[in-house]
Amino acid sequence: MTVTSLTGLFFWGFLIAYGGLMYWLSPRTVTVGGFFNGEDSQGRQASPLLLTTSIFISWIFAKSVTNAANLGAEFGLVGGLAYATYWLSIPLCGLVIYRLRRRFQATSLVSFLTSNYGRGAALAFSAAILIRLFNEVWSNTAVVGGYYGDSGSPAFIGAALLFTAVTLAYSLRGGLRSSILTDAAQAAIFVIALVWVLGLVLPNHSTAELTSTSHWALNAGVDLFLVACLQLLSYPFHDPVLTDRGFISEEKSMLRAFTLAGVLGFVAILAFSLIGVHATLGGIEAGGNVPAALAKSLGVGALIVMTLVMISAAGSTLDSTFSSLARLSGRELPALLQRDLGQKAIGVGMATMLVFALLGNLPMLAGTDILKATTISGTMVIGLAPVFLLHGFVRPTRLGFHLSFWTGIGLGIALTLGWIPQSWAIGDGRYALLLGTNLYGLILCTAGYLLPSLLNRRVA
DSSP states (O other): OOTTSHHHHHHHHHHHHHHHHHHHHSOOOOSHHHHHHOOOTTSOOOOHHHHHHHHHHHTSOHHHHHHHHHHHHHHTHHHHHHHHGGGGHHHHHHHHHHHHHHHHOOSSHHHHHHHHHOHHHHHHHHHHHHHHHHHHHHHHHHHHHTTTSSTTSHHHHHHHHHHHHHHHHHHHHHHHHHHHHHHHHHHHHHHHHHHHHHHHHGGGSOHHHHHTTOOOSGGGTHHHHHHHHHHTTTGGGGOHHHHGGGGSSOHHHHHHHHHHHHHHHHHHHHHHHHHHHHHHHTTOOOTTOHHHHHHHHHOHHHHHHHHHHHHHHHHHHHHHHHHHHHHIIIIIHHHHTTOOOTTHHHHHHHHHHHHHHHHTTHHHHHTOOTTHHHHHHHHHTTTHHHHHHSBTTBOOOHHHHHHHHHHHHHHHHHHHHTOSOGGGOOSSSTTHHHHHHHHHHHHHHHHHHHHHHHHHHHHO
16 A cells, blocks of 8 residues: 555545544643543543443553454464453452552552652652553554554654654643543444454354364463463553543442453453454464454455554554653652642643653654563563552551562563573463563562561561
């Protein structure tokens, strides 16, 4: 597809039209409550339905559906199950936030850490959040770019940057309120398009054929499934795209929304992995992007619909990323310095959105592997699991937080640099070392969190 062709002009036109539609749906929010908490013009909280659809589609990242299809192609349904398991962390996250709000009166995770573990803990956690949000920018724009050209090509880069620009435009307009409202439209687009794509490929195979490419063995994707089971204990807590939504509505309503969104997300990701299974059965050469390769093999119509899926998924995540960056810079970090910026917080948030829109695309230009945005960051934050899951069951200590948190960060960095010894590997599959690092690392982090508290009890 080239820019001069009729199809190419349609694709570029659609991207612009999509941005215009989202901008039109976005309210011009001028209140702090609307920009940072998603309130409407009368100061009312987001409805349960809006909250559920927002959580659901915000976590259906463009890189997520791509990874799900790729893993389905490589490992069959086991690969899809492994990746879909991450979505079960959403109900867990909702339950933990419910407990923190009800029992410890938490108003955000950053303020909770400040009150219970000190300002240093909150700053370290905020740094991890910034890394996560930085990854969300490039990993989603790169997926959209892949439907307009090969990685690194002018069309690829141009589409990714144009997509960033249109998303930034409506995010600046309304902050979190814009994100929540546009999420409803993006969720509808995604579900309709996903059903259409599945309707194209699934009738071609029997149930036996769809299950024939998967095998329940460590080196056949089960190792990644076990990694997901371990990481779901910590993974959601460093993602403000999710956790910010845990503090903007009544507790029970929030918990129901998180539970339903998590189940729906699990089903959607598992279903999308079947596209990868179909690609394998059809002998389609994917080149690292199964959905794009499959869509191109099915013709222009399928490519258009698949592009709709990816743009809606990427847009919902990217606008949520921008709103979370704004909240962190305009509200959370100033609060650490015991400052309330008032209405000026909106301007600070907008400036941060702009900076990350520019800098966040640098890894996309370098062509980084999008799966690393999930597995590596998931390892680095395994130290958050003891902090949020065990808080209140033992006496919290600042030393315990740092021992747990920095152990996870250190192991994630060591894994990235190839410093983890092969003796830590569990099995001989592709994710054997990742599995071992997460299992032994979680044990070390938990011991680090508990040890200071237990020693203090013995001394007392």
